[in-house]
Every structure is written in structure tokens, then in C-alpha cells.
Amino acid sequence: MSQPIMRLFATIVLLFAILAIWTSRWSVLDAKDLRENALNKRPLLAQLHVKRGAIKAGDGSLLARSVRGPGGTYRRAYPAGSLFSHPVGHAVIALNQLAGIERYRNDELSGQGDDELGSLADQLQGKRQQGDTVVTTLDPDAQRIATDQLAATGSPGAVVALDPRTGAVLVMASSPGYDPNDLGEPGVFRELNGSGSGAPLLDRATQSSYAPGSTFKVITAAAAIDSGKYTPDSVIDGSSPKVISGVPMRNDLGESFGPITLTTAMTSSVNTVFGQIGEALGKETMADYMRRFGFYRRPPLDYPDDELVASGERLNGKLLPVTSDAVDVGRMAIGQDKLAVTPMQMAMVVAAVANGGKLMAPHLAERIVDPDGRTVDRIDPRLASTPISADTAQQVNLMMRTVVESGTGTAVALPGIEVAGKTGTAEIGVTGANLTQPSFVAFAPADDPRIAIAVTVERSQGGFGGTVAAPIARAVLESLLS
Amino acid sequence: MSARNRELLGLIPASLLVTAGFAAVFIQQGSEQLSNVSLTYGAIFLGLCVAAHVFLRIALPYADPYLFPLVAVLASFGLVVIYRIDDTLARQQAQWFVVGLGLFVATIVFLRDYRKLEQYRYLIAAASLALLCLPRVPGIGAQVNGAYLGVRIPGVFVFQPTEFAKIGIVVFLASYLRDTRQLLVAGARRIVGITLPPLKHFGPLLVIWGVAMLLLVVIRDLGSSLMFFGAFLAVLYVATSRVSFVVVGLALFGLGAWYLGTHVPHVTDRVDVWMDPLNADRYPNVGYQIANSLFAQADGGLLGRGFGEAFLVLPGGGPLLPAPQTDLIYAVIVNELGLVGAVAVLTTYLLFVQRGFKIALLARDSFSTLLAVGLSAVFALQVFVIVGGVTNVIPLTGVTLPFISYGGSSLLANFVLLALLLLVSDRARREAETAR
Numbered sequence: 001m002s003q004p005i006m007r008l009f010a011t012i013v014l015l016f017a018i019l020a021i022w023t024s025r026w027s028v029l030d031a032k033d034l035r036e037n038a039l040n041k042r043p044l045l046a047q048l049h050v051k052r053g054a055i056k057a058g059d060g061s062l063l064a065r066s067v068r069g070p071g072g073t074y075r076r077a078y079p080a081g082s083l084f085s086h087p088v089g090h091a092v093i094a095l096n097q098l099a100g101i102e103r104y105r106n107d108e109l110s111g112q113g114d115d116e117l118g119s120l121a122d123q124l125q126g127k128r129q130q131g132d133t134v135v136t137t138l139d140p141d142a143q144r145i146a147t148d149q150l151a152a153t154g155s156p157g158a159v160v161a162l163d164p165r166t167g168a169v170l171v172m173a174s175s176p177g178y179d180p181n182d183l184g185e186p187g188v189f190r191e192l193n194g195s196g197s198g199a200p201l202l203d204r205a206t207q208s209s210y211a212p213g214s215t216f217k218v219i220t221a222a223a224a225i226d227s228g229k230y231t232p233d234s235v236i237d238g239s240s241p242k243v244i245s246g247v248p249m250r251n252d253l254g255e256s257f258g259p260i261t262l263t264t265a266m267t268s269s270v271n272t273v274f275g276q277i278g279e280a281l282g283k284e285t286m287a288d289y290m291r292r293f294g295f296y297r298r299p300p301l302d303y304p305d306d307e308l309v310a311s312g313e314r315l316n317g318k319l320l321p322v323t324s325d326a327v328d329v330g331r332m333a334i335g336q337d338k339l340a341v342t343p344m345q346m347a348m349v350v351a352a353v354a355n356g357g358k359l360m361a362p363h364l365a366e367r368i369v370d371p372d373g374r375t376v377d378r379i380d381p382r383l384a385s386t387p388i389s390a391d392t393a394q395q396v397n398l399m400m401r402t403v404v405e406s407g408t409g410t411a412v413a414l415p416g417i418e419v420a421g422k423t424g425t426a427e428i429g430v431t432g433a434n435l436t437q438p439s440f441v442a443f444a445p446a447d448d449p450r451i452a453i454a455v456t457v458e459r460s461q462g463g464f465g466g467t468v469a470a471p472i473a474r475a476v477l478e479s480l481l482s
Numbered sequence: 483m484s485a486r487n488r489e490l491l492g493l494i495p496a497s498l499l500v501t502a503g504f505a506a507v508f509i510q511q512g513s514e515q516l517s518n519v520s521l522t523y524g525a526i527f528l529g530l531c532v533a534a535h536v537f538l539r540i541a542l543p544y545a546d547p548y549l550f551p552l553v554a555v556l557a558s559f560g561l562v563v564i565y566r567i568d569d570t571l572a573r574q575q576a577q578w579f580v581v582g583l584g585l586f587v588a589t590i591v592f593l594r595d596y597r598k599l600e601q602y603r604y605l606i607a608a609a610s611l612a613l614l615c616l617p618r619v620p621g622i623g624a625q626v627n628g629a630y631l632g633v634r635i636p637g638v639f640v641f642q643p644t645e646f647a648k649i650g651i652v653v654f655l656a657s658y659l660r661d662t663r664q665l666l667v668a669g670a671r672r673i674v675g676i677t678l679p680p681l682k683h684f685g686p687l688l689v690i691w692g693v694a695m696l697l698l699v700v701i702r703d704l705g706s707s708l709m710f711f712g713a714f715l716a717v718l719y720v721a722t723s724r725v726s727f728v729v730v731g732l733a734l735f736g737l738g739a740w741y742l743g744t745h746v747p748h749v750t751d752r753v754d755v756w757m758d759p760l761n762a763d764r765y766p767n768v769g770y771q772i773a774n775s776l777f778a779q780a781d782g783g784l785l786g787r788g789f790g791e792a793f794l795v796l797p798g799g800g801p802l803l804p805a806p807q808t809d810l811i812y813a814v815i816v817n818e819l820g821l822v823g824a825v826a827v828l829t830t831y832l833l834f835v836q837r838g839f840k841i842a843l844l845a846r847d848s849f850s851t852l853l854a855v856g857l858s859a860v861f862a863l864q865v866f867v868i869v870g871g872v873t874n875v876i877p878l879t880g881v882t883l884p885f886i887s888y889g890g891s892s893l894l895a896n897f898v899l900l901a902l903l904l905l906v907s908d909r910a911r912r913e914a915e916t917a918r
Contacts, residue, residue, distance in 0.1 A: 022873035026779035034780035
């Protein structure tokens with residue numbers, strides 16, 4: 001009976017070999033596919049056990065931190081509630097929901113940015129995976145003022161304030177906001193996404209596009225001067241109405257100015273002058289300068305791609321080239337036509353003018369600090385483009401000062417600090433409904449700009465950029481400059 | 483070196499393993515009384531094993547020296563893994579270990595001449611079948627996941643009769659085939675190219691097949707049936723040396739399994755899940771267990787996450803890996819110790835089986851040989867059925883991983899199995915020694 005016994009044993013060895021092969025199949029050979037399988041909850045659970053790094057404001061105050069939950073897990077707490085809901089975003093790991101900085105910096109915050117070797121060494125030492133801290137450029141006081149002031153208008157809106165010299169984002173406020181602390185509760189996401197909620201999850205600073213109205217005249221003026229075809233003293237006929245692109249265009253209240261300089265046209269926001277300039281410069285030139293200021297691309301912000309929207313002419317939700325036949329360049333030059341521009345983009349435009357024509361890439365993160373307190377990465381200021389010359393920038397700067405001194409933007413004037421700005425009031429809704437979309441762009445101090453700001457209020461009953469948006473800009477500027 | 487001294491030396495790795503294992507789990511849990519408790523556990527375990535060893539030295543001086551240390555390694559490893567899953571269960575398992583050692587000693591004392599079992603073979607067969615049918619008896623039977631494998635003894639525990647029945651059936655087969663093996667071979671004739679034994683003697687074997695199939699229907703568990711029937715074929719093959727018997731047997735089993743797999747809903751589910759373990763539609767219900775078994779293994783990789791590092795429960799308290807201490811304990815092992823640890827466990831089982839076959843080769847009489855073959859085969863098949871189920875080689879069914887899984891019945895029955903193997907080996911080696 002010995003031969004059958006040997007054969008039987010050989011069979012059993014074979015069966016065990018099959019077990020070993022199948023085990024290696026799941027644990028090693030197919031492991032990657034299994035780990036990435038959508039049904040597999042383990043990667044998510046692993047994330048729940050990671051102590052994410054904190055997110056801090058520029059002054060060091062905590063915007064987001066991880067607190068211990070049950071069973072060695074962590075959950076996110078946002079000490080400032082809804083105040084930073086848009087720039088910071090949220091991380092609800094259990095629901096696999098990430099937004100804002102929490103999403104863009106997820107690798108650093110969850111400690112995945114480390115190299116393989118380093119994490120293996122950590123594992124051998126029994127160190128738990130721990131995330132790095134992200135220190136942002138945000139200013140809590142100014143953020144609070146911007147948020148409160150927006151809320152006081154009773155309308156949705158957004159405020160973006162940059163340091164034009166570095167591109168640091170100091171304020172990025174969008175109203176209405178949401179409290180990211182509540183997102184873990186059942187049904188909250190559905191509620192916030194539901195109709196009638198006012199779309200609080202939408203970051204209106206980067207995702208909502210508005211007709212910029214007369215604030216766009218900053219770009220038209222910059223193009224006019226930088227192209228060499230105009231100077232601030234060029235005299236243009238400011239009569240109203242004036243036929244532009246075959247259709248009569250009117251100034252505000254139908255006011256007729258007669259022949260005036262470009263500077264005066266800026267001060268009083270004379271539509272017919274800028275309409276003529278737009279036609280004279282042509283679509284190619286306008287398209288060129290818009291691109292230089294960053295239009296037709298997502299802003300180079302350290303923020304998730306799908307939470308950023310490119311600005312430009314839009315038809316049926318799609319970007320339309322300026323050179324398209326469907327574009328009315330005269331009306332585009334005064335910020336009408338089909339322009340759809342984010343507050344972030346407008347802030348970049350005035351920041352470039354303020355910074356002598358140099359556009360610095362906006363950024364929210366200032367540095368990344370590891371759990372031992374070492375700075376592992378510093379986000380250095382980076383030149384994004386040079387849309388206009390320093391001379392042009394200086395001339396546009398001077399023109400914008402007159403707007404605040406004696407024009408449509410006097411409401412932003414601050415005692416002892418010279419402010420340069422431009423108002424905008426786009427009409428929305430049906431004609432005669434008297435619904436407007438007030439906006440305002442500015443920078444200060446005008447002779448050595450440290451802050452560039454864009455304010456947009458989504459809806460106002462007959463309000464103007466100078467009366468609704470400019471006071472918000474004033475309050476934020478005051479806080480940031482004090 | 484004498485056999486018993488080798489056995490004693492073999493216990494050293496087992497006690498080191500249990501001490502190191504507990505220490506690792508304690509460290510992971512951040513416990514304060516690390517050194518004391520892990521050493522105490524190790525010392526108690528070592529003490530018990532040494533006591534059993536001293537008993538073997540007196541009672542079975544010629545018995546195989548490797549089997550007991552191998553079991554000690556498996557049992558201590560099992561204790562550590564169970565402790566890591568749930569310390570209450572580990573304490574209970576430790577108590578079962580003590581009871582198991584008692585039963586082990588009792589078996590050796592009362593069955594010194596294990597050949598007496600032959601006299602009671604029909605009684606043993608009938609008792610085993612009765613045990614298997616017990617879970618279907620209303621009032622005491624316990625259905626788990628659609629299979630009838632347990633008997634609820636109120637207030638005590640759920641008794642798993644299959645664990646004991648497997649030993650009884652092997653004893654019967656060894657005894658029956660010792661008598662009839664010559665007749666089965668001598669009377670065989672070739673019909674359409676297949677060698678078939680005479681019906682008179684094959685009849686009882688057909689009855690066994692029929693009973694196995696019936697059991698399949700009764701207990702509704704493909705894995706247990708495979709284990710029983712596989713052991714039957716193994717003993718039949720060794721007794722007759724006829725591959726054709728095995729082929730016919732496998733074909734008959736395949737037929738039965740196919741019928742079951744297509745007609746009994748609970749078995750059909752298992753087969754569907756086996757064919758496509760990551761199906762998203764089945765995942766929330768019938769596919770959850772096997773899918774998470776595979777995910778756990780993938781999480782382990784080559785070297786594993788380390789003791790106590792695997793995820794077993796969901797944040798809400800629900801199971802991420804269902805039945806981690808019994809059916810899916812192998813998945814936990816792969817998760818925490820990786821492919822390397824799992825292969826080490828499989829190798830330990832293979833060494834145990836190899837010693838069992840070695841005993842069969844040494845045995846002087848047919849009954850002893852067939853008994854050793856049957857016990858080793860049923861042990862190996864049990865490992866194959868559960869590990870094969872967890873790794874989706876075959877449909878997953880609920881049998882235990884011998885000596886490692888949590889469960890009193892399993893531990894007790896396998897200690898009886900070990901005692902029988904040692905008894906056979908003591909006799910065989912004693913006879914070999916005296917014949918020299």
C-alpha cells in the first residue's frame with residue numbers, strides 16, 4: 001500500500017500548492033486591482049485612521065484640525081464654522097467627500113506625499129501615518145468682515161482679495177456659506193445640494209461667472225494704452241446714444257458727454273467711449289489682452305481644477321473665442337455682451353495693474369509644515385504673466401484713482417489712504433425689472449499697492465457698484481491695511 | 483537523540499511563538515502590563531505542553547516526536563490570532579485547549595488498543611451519521627448561513643457534530659476496507675474500459691456515496707461533504723490501488739454537487755459568488771464575505787500589516803470581515819502576516835500531514851495504515867476546504883481551520899484525531915523497534 005500513499009501525499013502537496021498560489025494571487029499578484037476596487041472600503045478606513053494635518057490661517061489660527069473619534073479614527077473639526085467653508089473646503093472621509101484646500105492638498109494633509117522609503121521606515125518604527133500642516137495666506141479678520149458684509153446685502157456674492165506683489169490670497173469669501181462641521185450628519189449633503197438651498201457649496205469666488213459690467217473697462221483701457229493706440233489724454237466723443245456694432249449704445253441715464261479724454265471717460269464710466277475703443281482695437285487685440293490677463297484659462301490657483309472656472313465670452317455654457325462672429329466687441333469692451341467672469345479673475349486683473357503690469361499667480365497655501373514642525377515646502381511667489389507694461393500699468397493706475405477721488409467709486413475712499421478702483425453695474429433679468437449685479441474692483445494704497453480686491457454682489461434691487469459693492473471693498477481694505 | 487527528547491525540543495519554538503505573539507499584540511494595543519501577562523501566557527502554555535509531553539513520554543514512548551510540537555505551534559498561533567480578534571474568545575479558547583488536552587490524554591488512556599474500535603465499526607458508523615443529522619432535528623439544530631452544521635446546547639455552546647463525525651467515519655472506512663479491499667480488487671472486471679468492482683462488495687460503498695449525497699442535502703454544506711467524500715476516496719484508493727475507483731467516485735460526487743449547486747438556493751448562491759466574487763450586485767448580501775476576504779488578503783500583501791493592524795470592523799461597529807475568528811481566520815492571517823505568514827501556516831499543516839502519512843507507511847497492519855491515511859487525509863482536506871474557500875479556489879463553506887480557528891468542538895475533535903495518530907504511530911514504531 002506504500003505507492004498509493006506516496007501518490008496520495010503528492011496529491012495533497014499539489015492541493016496545498018494551489019492554496020499557496022491562490023493566496024499569492026490575492027495578496028500579491030492581483031492586490032493592486034483589489035485595493036482599487038470600488039467595493040473595497042479598506043483604503044477609506046485607512047484614511048479614517050490617519051491624523052490629517054491642520055490647516056491654519058496666515059496668523060496661525062486654526063481653520064481645520066483632526067479630532068479623535070471612536071476606535072482610533074479621526075474626524076475633521078472646523079473651529080471657524082462656516083467662515084472658511086469655501087477656501088478651506090471640507091474633508092468628510094467617511095463619505096469620501098473632499099473639497100477646497102482639503103482636496104487640493106490631500107496628499108500632504110494625509111501624509112501620502114512622503115516617499116515610499118520614508119513611509120516604510122516609519123512603519124518599521126511603528127510610527128502612525130500623520131499628515132502635514134498647511135499654513136495658508138488667509139486673513140481671518142478680513143475674511144470675517146467680507147463674509148458679514150456680503151451676508152448683510154441679503155444677496156449671494158463673493159469677495160477676493162490678493163496681495164498683488166506675491167499673489168497671496170488674503171480673502172476668498174463666498175456667500176452663502178455652509179458649516180463643514182455638519183457635513184457628516186446624514187442627509188446634510190442632499191439638503192445643501194437641493195433646490196432652494198441657495199447653492200451654499202458653490203464657491204462663487206472661483207466657480208460663478210458674472211457679467212463684469214464696467215469693471216471690465218480696466219482691461220479695455222489697459223489694452224487701449226498698452227497697444228499704443230491711445231493715451232489717457234486721447235479725446236473721444238462721449239455722446240449718447242452712439243451706434244456700436246450697428247445698434248445704438250447709451251450711457252448711464254442717457255447722459256451725453258461730448259468730446260472727453262480717456263481719463264474722464266474712465267472716471268465717469270462712459271460707455272460710448274469704451275464701446276468705440278473696443279471697436280477700434282478690434283477683436284484680435286482685445287482677445288490678446290484678455291488672454292494675457294488670464295482669461296480663457298483656469299486661474300493658476302492651488303485649488304481643485306473642477307472648483308475653478310475659466311473666464312471669457314460664453315455661449316450656452318461653453319467658452320466662445322473673442323474672434324467669433326457671435327461676439328459684439330463694442331459691448332464686450334464695456335463688460336456686457338456674453339462675458340462671464342469670476343471674481344477671482346477680476347481680482348487678478350486689478351492685481352496685475354497694481355503690481356506694475358506683472359501678474360503673480362494667486363496662491364492659498366503659504367507653506368507646508370511636517371508633524372515635527374519642519375517646513376517641508378514653501379510656496380514662493382511666481383510670475384504668471386506680464387499682461388501690460390509698467391508704464392501702461394502706471395497710467396491705468398492713475399485713471400483708476402480718479403474714479404475714487406471724483407467718479408463713480410467715491411464710496412470706497414479711505415481716510416489717509418489713496419485707493420484706485422472701478423465700479424461696475426450690470427443689468428440682469430428682464431428689461432425694466434431694475435435688477436442689477438453690482439461689482440467693484442480696487443487696489444490700495446494706490447502709489448504702493450499691497451491689496452487688490454474684487455467684489456461682486458449677485459443681485460440687487462436697483463443698487464450700483466458704487467453704492468452696494470464699493471462699501472464692502474472699503475471695509476475689507478480698511479481691515480487689511482490697518 | 484530519542485524521539486521524546488526531540489519532541490521536547492520541538493516545543494521550544496511553540497512557546498517562543500506564543501510569547502512573542504502575545505507580546506506583539508500587547509504592544510499594538512498599547513498595553514501597560516506587557517511583560518508580565520505575555521510571559522504568563524507563554525509560561526502557562528509551555529507548562530501545559532510540557533505536562534502533555536511528560537504524559538506521552540510515559541504512555542506512548544515510541545510515538546512520532548513531531549506531531550505534538552506541530553500541533554502546539556498551530557494551537558499557540560491560533561490563540562494569538564484569536565486573542566488579537568477578541569480577548570474574551572481567546573480566554574474561552576484557552577479553556578477549550580485545556581479540556582482538549584484532557585480529552586487527548588483520556589483517548590490515549592482508554593484506547594490504548596485502538597484496534598478494539600474495529601469491533602464497533604457499524605455502531606461508530608451509525609453514531610457518526612446520527613451526529614451529522616442532529617443539526618436538522620427541530621429544537622436543537624442550528625442553521626448558520628443556510629447550512630445545518632451546529633447543535634445548540636442551551637447555555638453551553640453550539641456543538642459542531644461534523645468535527646467528531648469525520649473521525650468516526652474514517653474509523654469505519656478503515657475497518658470496513660481492511661476486510662473488503664482484497665475482494666474489491668480481485669473481483670473487479672472491466673466494463674466499457676472502466677474497471678468496476680463486484681457489485682456485492684461495491685454495494686456498501688455505493689451506499690456510502692448515497693449517504694454522502696444525502697448528507698449533502700441534509701446539512702446543505704458543500705465543503706463538509708467534500709471533506710467526507712474526499713477522505714472516503716483517499717482511503718478507498720490506498721486500500722485498492724485503483725485510480726478508476728477514484729475517478730468514478732469523483733464523477734459521482736461531481737454529479738451530486740452539480741445537482742445541489744443548481745437546485746438548492748443556498749448552495750446556488752455560494753456557487754454564483756464563487757464564480758464572480760466581486761460582483762457589485764451580490765456584494766451587499768451573499769458576496770460580502772468572500773469579497774472582503776479577498777480585500778483583506780490584498781491589504782496584507784507579501785509581508786502583512788503586522789499583528790493587530792488589520793481592519794476587522796466598520797466604524798459603525800458592523801463587521802468588515804464577517805466571522806474573522808472562525809471561517810475567515812485565514813484571511814486575517816494573510817492580512818496581518820502576509821503571504822509569507824500564510825505559507826508558513828500551510829507548510830506547518832503539510833508537515834503534520836506528512837507525519838501522518840509517514841505513520842501510515844510504518845504501520846504493520848492494514849487497519850492501522852488505513853486509519854492513519856484516513857485521519858491525515860480528512861485533516862488535510864479540512865484545511866483545503868476552508869483555505870480553498872477563503873481564497874476562492876472552491877465555494878466558501880463553514881468549516882474550521884484545525885487547531886487555529888476558534889471553536890471547542892473543532893479543538894476537541896482534532897485532539898482526538900491527534901491522539902489516534904499518536905496511538906497508531908506508537909504501535910507501529912514499537913513493532914518496528916522490536917522486530918529489528
